[in-house]
Amino acid sequence: MTHNNKGFSRRDFFKTAGAAGIGSVLAPYLGGVSSLKASEVNASTKVPTRPFGKTGVDVSILSLGGMFDIPSNQIILKQAIRLGVTHWDTANSYGYGQSEKGIGRFFQGNPDARNHVFLVTKSGERDPSEMSKKLDTSLERMNTSYVDLYFVHGIRRISDIDNKTRAWAEDAKSKGKIRFFGFSTHSNMENCLLDASKLGWIDGIMMTYNFRIMHSDAMQKAVDACHNAGIGLTAMKTQGGGPVKTDSELELKIAGRFVQKGFTPEQAKLMAVWENPAIANICSQMPSMNLLAANAAAAMKRENLTTSDFRLFQDFDKETASDYCAGCAHLCESAFSHSIPVCDVMRYLMYARNYGDKELAINLFQKIPSEIRQQIFKADYTRAEKRCPRHLAIGKLMKEASLELV
Numbered sequence: 250m251t252h253n254n255k256g257f258s259r260r261d262f263f264k265t266a267g268a269a270g271i272g273s274v275l276a277p278y279l280g281g282v283s284s285l286k287a288s289e290v291n292a293s294t295k296v297p298t299r300p301f302g303k304t305g306v307d308v309s310i311l312s313l314g315g316m317f318d319i320p321s322n323q324i325i326l327k328q329a330i331r332l333g334v335t336h337w338d339t340a341n342s343y344g345y346g347q348s349e350k351g352i353g354r355f356f357q358g359n360p361d362a363r364n365h366v367f368l369v370t371k372s373g374e375r376d377p378s379e380m381s382k383k384l385d386t387s388l389e390r391m392n393t394s395y396v397d398l399y400f401v402h403g404i405r406r407i408s409d410i411d412n413k414t415r416a417w418a419e420d421a422k423s424k425g426k427i428r429f430f431g432f433s434t435h436s437n438m439e440n441c442l443l444d445a446s447k448l449g450w451i452d453g454i455m456m457t458y459n460f461r462i463m464h465s466d467a468m469q470k471a472v473d474a475c476h477n478a479g480i481g482l483t484a485m486k487t488q489g490g491g492p493v494k495t496d497s498e499l500e501l502k503i504a505g506r507f508v509q510k511g512f513t514p515e516q517a518k519l520m521a522v523w524e525n526p527a528i529a530n531i532c533s534q535m536p537s538m539n540l541l542a543a544n545a546a547a548a549m550k551r552e553n554l555t556t557s558d559f560r561l562f563q564d565f566d567k568e569t570a571s572d573y574c575a576g577c578a579h580l581c582e583s584a585f586s587h588s589i590p591v592c593d594v595m596r597y598l599m600y601a602r603n604y605g606d607k608e609l610a611i612n613l614f615q616k617i618p619s620e621i622r623q624q625i626f627k628a629d630y631t632r633a634e635k636r637c638p639r640h641l642a643i644g645k646l647m648k649e650a651s652l653e654l655v
């Protein structure tokens with residue numbers, strides 16, 4: 250008999266699981282919120298902190314990802330500070346600038362708050378003079394004279410940054426516009442991290458990292474190398490969702506197991522990542538108060554998962570391997586003589602199908618030059634599929650993306 254036959258569907262189960270999670274620890278925080286006061290900033294129950302590499306700064310182990318409508322959600326920033334979620338991550342491009350403008354509006358109304366926030370922004374520019382223009386725009390939008398950490402956004406290989414980038418970072422630091430510098434990466438993360446650990450001038454990195462990929466030898470080696478080099482690491486995409494929406498019976502088993510322990514599967518996935526002390530924090534998009542409260546509760550009541558918990562996650566990953574793109578772009582993309590951004594397109598599909606953010610997915614997909622988009626539709630993906638260790642149906646998914654993301 251299926252669960253649906255009992256009148257209790259998968260969806261019902263996950264809804265119940267979400268409500269029953271350890272979010273209740275935050276009930277006192279979920280009442281009415283008035284204006285932010287210094288006393289609230291110093292409230293005793295906070296998300297814990299960890300050192301961010303060798304920067305000498307401790308950051309909240311939960312970071313507020315800023316890819317949502319911040320101008321209309323000022324209250325979330327206020328609550329984030331009350332909960333001690335004081336590492337904020339945005340980008341020049343998020344929401345066509347609205348994300349940074351929303352943060353700027355918040356700092357304008359709450360000038361004291363800037364001193365409590367470790368502020369991160371980034372841009373996709375590689376050319377130093379364009380990077381300077383983007384940084385100045387970001388500072389102006391956010392009503393601040395500096396950011397704590399500045400990222401070159403989405404590098405795919407270490408050669409995307411070079412000595413000119415280093416000189417730019419040193420200059421921006423000397424002018425007091427940035428305190429620390431680094432990059433974010435969703436593709437070939439292991440190689441980017443390993444190579445960065447040898448550079449000596451990277452302060453922080455944000456990379457895809459979750460229960461699916463954290464135990465591979467290559468990822469462990471890369472994370473350890475960065476940790477030993479004193480690079481602060483922020484994990485993103487920690488829920489391990491992929492271009493295909495997962496529908497596995499194991500999900501139900503996982504949910505049942507963690508609900509018995511008092512938390513949701515989503516909270517357990519965060520805990521799996523926090524278990525590695527080399528990871529300073531997790532960046533999570535939290536566009537609702539419930540999600541912020543649930544994630545903050547997980548950070549406050551964090552506990553180590555058992556070997557059986559991890560085995561269940563591993564089984565789930567095995568069963569759903571072909572639903573998740575692991576970012577190893579060098580494998581599939583080397584199958585083509587022309588550049589075909591398979592890994593990026595898989596991520597855009599994930600935004601549309603798992604994050605429910607089709608607008609963002611369309612926006613990113615449409616930024617791919619039109620001649621490459623045409624190639625994406627008609628390319629032969631047979632060789633790429635043979636090289637994919639997770640056996641993704643790359644051809645089918647790329648064609649679906651071409652039709653869906655318009």
Ligand code: SF4
Pocket residue numbers: 573574575576577578579580581582591592595636637638639640641643
């Ligand atoms: S499609 Fe396969 S080979 Fe390509 S990046 Fe994703 S997991 Fe790696």
